[in-house]
Amino acid sequence: MILAANFKMNHTRASTRAYLQKLESIDKGDVALYLFPPFTALDNYDTAVATIGAQNAYCAQSGSYTGEIGLEQLEEFGIKTLILGHSERRHLFGESQELITKKFAFFKEQGFTIFYCVGETQEVRESGSTELIYSYIEQQLEGIDVAYEKLIVAYEPVWAIGTGKTATTEDIATMLEFLRTKTKRPLLYGGSVKPQNIAQILQVPECEGALIGTASWNVDTFMTMINIAKE
Ligand code: PEP
Numbered sequence: 001m002i003l004a005a006n007f008k009m010n011h012t013r014a015s016t017r018a019y020l021q022k023l024e025s026i027d028k029g030d031v032a033l034y035l036f037p038p039f040t041a042l043d044n045y046d047t048a049v050a051t052i053g054a055q056n057a058y059c060a061q062s063g064s065y066t067g068e069i070g071l072e073q074l075e076e077f078g079i080k081t082l083i084l085g086h087s088e089r090r091h092l093f094g095e096s097q098e099l100i101t102k103k104f105a106f107f108k109e110q111g112f113t114i115f116y117c118v119g120e121t122q123e124v125r126e127s128g129s130t131e132l133i134y135s136y137i138e139q140q141l142e143g144i145d146v147a148y149e150k151l152i153v154a155y156e157p158v159w160a161i162g163t164g165k166t167a168t169t170e171d172i173a174t175m176l177e178f179l180r181t182k183t184k185r186p187l188l189y190g191g192s193v194k195p196q197n198i199a200q201i202l203q204v205p206e207c208e209g210a211l212i213g214t215a216s217w218n219v220d221t222f223m224t225m226i227n228i229a230k231e
Contacts, residue, residue, distance in 0.1 A: 001202065001229050002152065002188060002209030004034035004115060005216030006055065006083065007041075016041035022219045024049045029230040032209075034081060034115070039069055042077045053081030053115070056089055059106035071110060081113040083211075085140065087158045091121075101143030113150040115211065117190070118179070122159035134178055146183035153179055153187050154211040160191025162213055167191055169204050176206035195224045202229055 011019065016037040023033070024047060033050035045052055058068035074080075084103050089095040107114060118140040120133045127133075137155075145151070155175050157167050167175070167189070176187050189201055190211030201207060209229070216222045 001031045002034065002186060003031055003222075003226055003229055004036065004053075004154075004188070004209070004211045005050075005222055006036045006086075006190075006211060006213045007038060007217060008055070008088070008213055009038055010217050011037055011041060013041045013043070017045075019219045020045060020047055020049065023047075023223065026223050026226055027230075028226055031226055031229045033226065036083055039073075042074070042079060044077050051081050051113075052077075052079060053083065053113070054079050055083050055086070057082055057103070057107070059103040071106075080111065081115070082107055083115045083117065085117045087117060087119055087156055087161055091158065097139060097142060104144050108145060108148050108150075111150065113152065114148070115152045115154055115188075116144060117154045117156045117211070119156040119158050119161075119191070125157060125159055130174070133175075137175075137178070138182075141182055146185065148185070151183070151185045153183055153185055154190045155179060155187065156190035156211060162192070164192050166193070166197050166201075169200050172201060172207065173204045176204060180206050193225070195221060195228065198225045199228050199231075 034053055035050045036053045036055045054074055058065050058070045060070045062070050062072040085100045118137050120136045124133055124136045160167050172189050179187050186208040187206050188209045188211050189207055193210045193212045194215040
């Protein structure tokens with residue numbers, strides 16, 4: 001079971017430290033924890049409770065890429081885990097599949113664990129066509145090595161991210177079954193996961209964990225979800 005906390009553009013360096021300190025008091029059982037703080041809170045954290053990853057990075061060692069961080073900056077802190085293809089990168093910052101594919105190839109070559117996000121928009125979902133949803137997701141898998149041994153795939157319907165709307169367990173099951181035909185790697189769900197719904201979501205066949213945004217920002221809430229996931 002995997003639970004990942006995506007801080008997005010929340011928390012500071014100081015509050016991330018305090019968060020981790022509190023998190024260390026938990027008995028996480030068999031749950032593998034990942035924490036994705038903002039760039040300014042990345043550090044060589046001396047912690048065994050969670051693996052620290054970056055929310056994004058550019059596919060170069062270093063160079064003239066204003067506003068980006070690359071391999072050199074991640075290596076300084078021993079970061080070997082990365083989210084790629086998050087819907088906020090795709091839709092708010094216009095990351096193309098081509099760019100995401102380039103990033104994937106680069107960080108795969110560097111042996112990174114990659115949390116790769118896929119998910120349909122509200123418009124595609126409302127088209128009512130399962131075929132359309134499948135082909136949308138297939139496009140997001142184009143150019144991605146779905147057999148990569150350090151790949152974790154998160155199904156994150158765009159309309160469910162940060163909106164409080166969660167996909168039904170039936171819809172999650174259908175989509176994870178579809179993704180299972182594409183990859184043997186772990187499959188997660190993400191989209192308004194919270195203490196009230198995490199138990200049902202984690203019971204969906206093929207669901208091996210959750211990528212959690214909003215509900216992970218408060219450490220007590222995240223710990224509540226870890227305790228539920230442990231059961
Ligand atoms: C996310 O950012 O990956 C996410 C799932 O966010 P939220 O839990 O807020 O919907």
